[in-house]
Amino acid sequence: MAGPFAEVSIFSALEKTLHYAIPSELNAGARPGARVLVPLGRRSATGLILARADCPPPDMPPEVRLKPILAVLDDAPVLTPDLIALCRWLASYYFYPVGEVLQTALPSGATNAPQVFVRLTPAGEERAETQRDEIGELLHRRGPTALAELEAACGSPRGFRQKLRELENRGLVERCHEWRCGLPGPKTVKVVRLAGEPDPGPIEHNANLKSLVALLRGADAGIPLSVVRREVRNADYWLRKLAAAGTVRVEEREEERTFRLAQALPEAPPPRLTPDQQEVFDAVSPYLASGPFQPFMLFGVTGSGKTEVYMRLVEETLKRGRGALVLVPEIGLSTQLEALFRQRFGERLAVWHSGVPEGARHDQWRDILAGRRTVVLGARSAVFMPVRDPGLIVVDEEHDPSYKQDDHLRYHARDAALVRARLLGIPVVLGSATPSLQTIHQSRLERYRPLLLPRRILDRPLPTLEIVDMRRESSRARILSHRLRTALAETLQAGDQALLFLNRRGFATCFLCGVCGAVLQCSSCSVSLTYHQREKILRCHYCGKEEAVPERCPACGHAGLFPLGFGTERVEEEVRRELPDARIVRIDRDTVSRPEDLVESLDAVRSGRANVLIGTQMVGKGHDFPDITLVGVINADTALQFPDFRAGETTVQLLMQVAGRAGRGEQPGRVILQTYNQFHYTLEAVLALDYERFCDIELQSREQLRYPPFARFLKFLVTSRSEAQTREAARRLAALCRETAERFDASGRPAAVLGPSPAPLLKLKDRYRWHVFVKAWTSRDLQDFTETVLSGARSDPALRRVQLAVDRDPMMSM
DNA sequence: AGCACGCCGACT
């Protein structure tokens, strides 16, 4: 069979890619990266061309004829070659079907399946005239009808499929597909414009008409109809009259969807770089024009001016005619950073995160694709943005756990950024005040080049840190220690601001029965319900389910229920009681549901309308509050309790991050850490503000225990609705892993298997969950091992009854 | 993922 052919990945869970013939009329458009409509069995599907080939795949018997591509859906490719390569890499590394990786990489809607329509053939039309059957009748009356619609309209849905197929086989009906692009088109607005000189007579007689004409005279480019309607009474009537006379025209105009979350900053000249910043800039900038691939670790204390360095590097990249990609944790967006980038890059900037409305996101994606926007600032999934000729990738707060997606494709955006940079042969800057141990390790091995910003801008002093041993506090000071309460009062007295941090929202962490000791649990998850006092409701923080507080304990029937433990809502109440004059703003998922709320609350703090900020992680990152001089960490131990070998690392990173919020302005800052583990090595490191010392200790212990980065982890997650089936499948999987590991050990490539074990969160959204852990010394071994296990798992009946997810380089908790 | 095929229990 003669070429050309295309290797196509269907947008679905298909493990393999499929090959199609390219009809000559589609030859020019059928380029790698373009979406296509293809036949698949007896239906059709959408997919994307990964590659072109001159001969059919070698493993294919020569007698089979490849089906032809039905249509090319894009004028120009929607994925660049580096992104196609990245998606293939991710599919293989994370053991995930390529077609579903593509769905992650493309904006929602771009991977919609084609809609199937059914219609009568000419023979069918003819027969419908004489013989009446329900389907024929319906189609005769309605014309081509969407399959689902036809089934719904059918009075007897029983046997519908079969009846339809019979008609199809007899050549009376046929299927056709219409591919509706699924992407919102450009937004259009109706615009009103003067097209001639209106008759002056009536204008003098009618005030409405007069104001209408005056309004239109003021704007040659035209005025949106909505504005005209708002400004002029009876506008529609007069517009119709003027339009009939030909003196105004109403036309449709395409408009970019706008959204503004961050405040607009006035234009300002960029500040002069400090010598430290200049040194970093000089180290990276030779790579911007033509690479080669080089990772940099930018290790800069909070307040050392990393953002300015990023912007300068991006600017330099643009000067070389190339684009740039800047990744930031989701939570830090829609705020200051965005405002700064917008101020610097204006219309060249695209912003990509969950707070951007879908329509605006599509407009920006189109703009990026067309090369109209050359700088992308975005969260995790922005790593897939099809920037034209990228010359630089920046990953800010590189250590942040939110870069790891924890469902579907469980990828790490920082690692994906590294791979993409390698594929492109460009530099990648990993920035953090507390780099991940993996990155520290790589820089010590000289695979990443370390760049340091050891000083705060203007040599502002680092904050002072103090520890309060909560075990020695009186029982009425369980939330706010004596020391923190006093410091808080002093701070407010002095007219400064304070931040109180607690990584737990709600009022009480659980409701306990004082008679039988039962804790109220979510019916769908194995966690206790959190009490929210303002709404007087119990809520599950994992599935969102809500319940009213019962009068009596559901277990023993006694009326002895009381709240236990505390969250941010309770802290707020406590502060209110202790300091009635405090102007409090609380920022957590309960008080901030939309991005606008966050902007609003942050603004209240920045403008000084509030002087106490209470919050969860949301406040920890990326926000600059110049007047905060006191930071209180209500419970510095929470992160330590997670069942994760990284718990120490996460704790230090989080606490140093929060501590960095203090004293970024003129005033020096003070940080008070309340803890029950005052001599824990993580807290000692935080107290001394000595991150590197912590890394030394932690890396040494990881090496001894053979934990990452000295080994590689992988987690199998088995889930199903049946507890017994899940347990059994996990047992089978662990056995399969052990058999495989034995074979590997025999060839001198050890892999260790741990488990099966019930997940710390045994039940989540009504699904039971079990884990099996695998540890291997090299990435290569882990790859081979997992492929072997997965192919074995496919033929195990117990495992086919459950869902099996693979999480490579997992965040181990829950 | 769909959508076939195929092989066993409750209905006209």
Place this chain on the structure above:
DNA sequence: GTCGGCGTGCTC
């Protein structure tokens, strides 16, 4: 006798 349950396997 058939309708339809969902296990199993394939889609270029």
